Amino acid sequence: MSSEALVVPAGTRRERRHRATVEEIKQIARGLLAEGGADGVTIRAIAREMGMAAPGIYRYFHSHDDLLRELRADICAEVALRLRLACGAVPEENAPRRLIVGARELRGWALAHRSEFEFIRAPAQDGVGGEASDRQALGRHAGWVLGRIFAELMADLWRMRPFPVPEPGSLPPGLTRQLSGIRGGSTADLPIEAIAVMLRWWVRLYGLICMEALGHMESAMADGTAFFEGELADACGALGIRTFYMEP
Known part of the structure; x- marks a missing residue:
């Protein structure tokens, strides 16, 4: 296998992980919305479902409003x-x-x-x-x-x-x-x-x-x-x- 085939553009893997996490957040938010309406879609509830600290969600969405707008x-x-x-x-x-x-x-x-x-x-x-x-x-x-x-x-x-x-x-x-x-x-x-x-x-x-x-x-x-x-x-x-x- 040539060395060229092993070259991965910088950041590509990280970007894929970032996109996957964004989609996971939105999917969980969608589930919370279906179960309990818009009031149930909170940063704390999403973080709890994902097993992470609530502030970590803000690495992917600047605010709760941004998340709701995307959803x-x-x-x-x-x-x-x-x-x-x-x-x-x-x-x-x-x-x-x-x-x-x-x-x-x-x-x-x-x-x-x-x-x-x-x-x-x-x-x-x-x-x-x-x-x-x-x-x-x-x-x-x-x-x-x-x-x-x-x-x-x-x-x-x-x-x-x-x-x-x-x-x-x-x-x-x-x-x-x-x-x-x-x-x-x-x-x-x-x-x-x-x-x-x-x-x-x-x-x-x-x-x-x-x-x-x-x-x-x-x-x-x-x-x-x-x-x-x-x-x-x-x-x-x-x-x-x-x-x-x-x-x-």
């Missing part, structure tokens, strides 16, 4: 990937079905990961304002990444099968200004009235998922599936795609 970003990325894979299994030309599949997939994930969903649902309290990378924005709240995915799905639907929208110029001026401010990316070429319908659809379905996943509907019904499906079917009707809706 939030990881979970948001996970659910985003799950949504894109589920929607990607439906042909691109079938935009209505992709939207329906996406809504069901998000509800399914939220119900199966209630603590994680509650954790990513609310924005982080620090680091707000200024320019942000995608990773930083992921670390703030789920609405940013999930809303963007559904905006893309709705934009695709509009281009293939334009849905009913209010008459041009009929929206209140204040609302028109706000909607103009969020136009961009995949929705840049959509009329303001279409963006208003998109936002209404998102608030309706996402709001319902939040209420169910966070337990706010348990006093009314033990299983919200029938109610959700009824709302989904009705929302599809409002978009003119009711014929694409099928019972799960």
Whole structure:
């Protein structure tokens, strides 16, 4: 064996160990989150699980907030990937079905990961304002990444099968200004009235998922599936795609 084959770049092994420890910390934090909610994710609890002193965690994360931000970003990325894979299994030309599949997939994930969903649902309290990378924005709240995915799905639907929208110029001026401010990316070429319908659809379905996943509907019904499906079917009707809706 040549001497060249034995050369290992300086720091490589140490960097691998560092990355492995970071991942282990986050995995333990994820487990604590699932078991006891965000309040259970403490530096002391993580250190105890790892068999190390609490100050040692700060060799890998500058603060508790940094750890929570990374954890939030990881979970948001996970659910985003799950949504894109589920929607990607439906042909691109079938935009209505992709939207329906996406809504069901998000509800399914939220119900199966209630603590994680509650954790990513609310924005982080620090680091707000200024320019942000995608990773930083992921670390703030789920609405940013999930809303963007559904905006893309709705934009695709509009281009293939334009849905009913209010008459041009009929929206209140204040609302028109706000909607103009969020136009961009995949929705840049959509009329303001279409963006208003998109936002209404998102608030309706996402709001319902939040209420169910966070337990706010348990006093009314033990299983919200029938109610959700009824709302989904009705929302599809409002978009003119009711014929694409099928019972799960």
